Amino acid sequence: MTPTPDRVAPDRVVLDSAEIARAITRIAHEIVERTHGAPDLVLLGIPTRGVPLATRLAARIDEILGNAGTPVSVGSLDVTMYRDDLRMRPARPLLATSLPASGVDDKPVILVDDVLFSGRTIRSALDALRDIGRPRTVSLAVLVDRGHRELPIRADYVGKNIPTSRSESVRVSLAEYDGVDVVRLGDDAAEDVLGDDLGAAPDHVTDDSASPDAASATTDGSES
Amino acid sequence: MTRHLLSAADLSHDDAVLVLDTAAELAVLADRPIKKLPTLRGRTVVNLFYEDSTRTRISFEAAAKRLSADVINFSAKGSSVSKGESLKDTALTLEAMGADAVVIRHGESGAPHRLATADWISGSVINAGDGTHEHPTQALLDAYTIREHLCGGVGDLNGRSVVIVGDVLHSRVARSNVLLLDTLGAHVTLVSPPTLLPNGVHTWPCNVSYDLDACLSKADVVMMLRVQRERMAASYFPTEREYSRRYGLDEIRAQQLPDHAIVMHPGPMNRGMEIAASVADGPRSVVVEQVTNGVSVRMAVLYLLLGGNEPAIASGRGGANRD
Numbered sequence: 001m002t003p004t005p006d007r008v009a010p011d012r013v014v015l016d017s018a019e020i021a022r023a024i025t026r027i028a029h030e031i032v033e034r035t036h037g038a039p040d041l042v043l044l045g046i047p048t049r050g051v052p053l054a055t056r057l058a059a060r061i062d063e064i065l066g067n068a069g070t071p072v073s074v075g076s077l078d079v080t081m082y083r084d085d086l087r088m089r090p091a092r093p094l095l096a097t098s099l100p101a102s103g104v105d106d107k108p109v110i111l112v113d114d115v116l117f118s119g120r121t122i123r124s125a126l127d128a129l130r131d132i133g134r135p136r137t138v139s140l141a142v143l144v145d146r147g148h149r150e151l152p153i154r155a156d157y158v159g160k161n162i163p164t165s166r167s168e169s170v171r172v173s174l175a176e177y178d179g180v181d182v183v184r185l186g187d188d189a190a191e192d193v194l195g196d197d198l199g200a201a202p203d204h205v206t207d208d209s210a211s212p213d214a215a216s217a218t219t220d221g222s223e224s
Numbered sequence: 225m226t227r228h229l230l231s232a233a234d235l236s237h238d239d240a241v242l243v244l245d246t247a248a249e250l251a252v253l254a255d256r257p258i259k260k261l262p263t264l265r266g267r268t269v270v271n272l273f274y275e276d277s278t279r280t281r282i283s284f285e286a287a288a289k290r291l292s293a294d295v296i297n298f299s300a301k302g303s304s305v306s307k308g309e310s311l312k313d314t315a316l317t318l319e320a321m322g323a324d325a326v327v328i329r330h331g332e333s334g335a336p337h338r339l340a341t342a343d344w345i346s347g348s349v350i351n352a353g354d355g356t357h358e359h360p361t362q363a364l365l366d367a368y369t370i371r372e373h374l375c376g377g378v379g380d381l382n383g384r385s386v387v388i389v390g391d392v393l394h395s396r397v398a399r400s401n402v403l404l405l406d407t408l409g410a411h412v413t414l415v416s417p418p419t420l421l422p423n424g425v426h427t428w429p430c431n432v433s434y435d436l437d438a439c440l441s442k443a444d445v446v447m448m449l450r451v452q453r454e455r456m457a458a459s460y461f462p463t464e465r466e467y468s469r470r471y472g473l474d475e476i477r478a479q480q481l482p483d484h485a486i487v488m489h490p491g492p493m494n495r496g497m498e499i500a501a502s503v504a505d506g507p508r509s510v511v512v513e514q515v516t517n518g519v520s521v522r523m524a525v526l527y528l529l530l531g532g533n534e535p536a537i538a539s540g541r542g543g544a545n546r547d
Contacts, residue, residue, distance in 0.1 A: 082262060
């Protein structure tokens, strides 16, 4: 029997665990260099997988700066309520937003996400940030930049640029959620994508690759 | 493709937890300098109130406005309803104005159901209290308040003991709470004079008792219901004084409660009647918090019903034609 044609190529590993660790270390060094070791730095992870990345980056930066006493502030910023595609899908569960107690006003803020794709998530994050405060600067760190921007947005810190076609999917697994650190490139965006439970979703929404199965599964019975 | 929240029974366990989780995320908004989200921009929410209400109407209005929806308040007094306009004609007017959701409070049980199923309007219908039937968002905010105090703000209410005391017969709050709290795994006991229990209460998922003192020492939550004088045509108890003696929560009774127990009241309170002023203002009382939580919970309901192209909750009933 020949293999069925709809599952031809298996996923390809584009970043393994050691490479992810090195990318985070390098980004941490770049952040320290470009912010001159600013003590009031705030890292805001975009749920789901941006949050552990932000936590790891902060830990690295603390190591580099040796600031055991005053660790870098880390938070999470859910952008769901600010998305521009809310009306194209059922209402989604909200994810956690937690901001450092000292706020973001007049601080250098770095948004952290796993995959940069259309740029729409980041635009939503900028909108959300505007309602929360007025940072001194906002920059962007991502583990993977896969191209296909739909908005004038770019990343300041990139773990790895991975050229993709639109039909491919980038799947980031992180130990905190998936038990393993790996980034895979799949060839079929319509199938098994990113924890998205609706095949009808337009493909530009897939840059928030992160919504974990647990969270997205709660849109109860939406396609049954 | 409309979906409605007409009864607490519309919500499955997962739906109810989703509403509470969403409300918890939205609650942080109250601490922000800008208490506003752009999510329902351009959507119209009509508050259609045939009965007087302070906190529910204001709460829905604040919730819709914080989500950037346009809010139209419609109260029966001072409108064409006082000239005899029917619910149907009012509904058709609202439909012509493009209402995406109608929040309805009505003196007749079943009015929201009629509005939702009669094909007069295409938007979502949210029951904000109908007659002596249901008040699902009140039950949700009560469940949220209980979860915050007794369950660390996560999950459901598994195993918590809730005692609901008073005029169950006329109380839409009691009915919705019994249904929702049971869905969420709590054990509910209704305490009431026999005359103030509805027919068929034995089919409800709860226990019934006539003795308040016997129930207090095991209660995690005591929810006092308002004695609804305006709905009482006949005499259900001999005197107010006797009712208060037997079923009122005074300070002596409150001392029988376990240390962690909380006291709730949906408001408005008859101080000195079903609840003593010192208990209502005491450290166990979460009455004011209930009001605060009401805004977050109603934001969650509005978001989950209107925020996407189809509702994320209450999908089991209300609109059968789904493809």
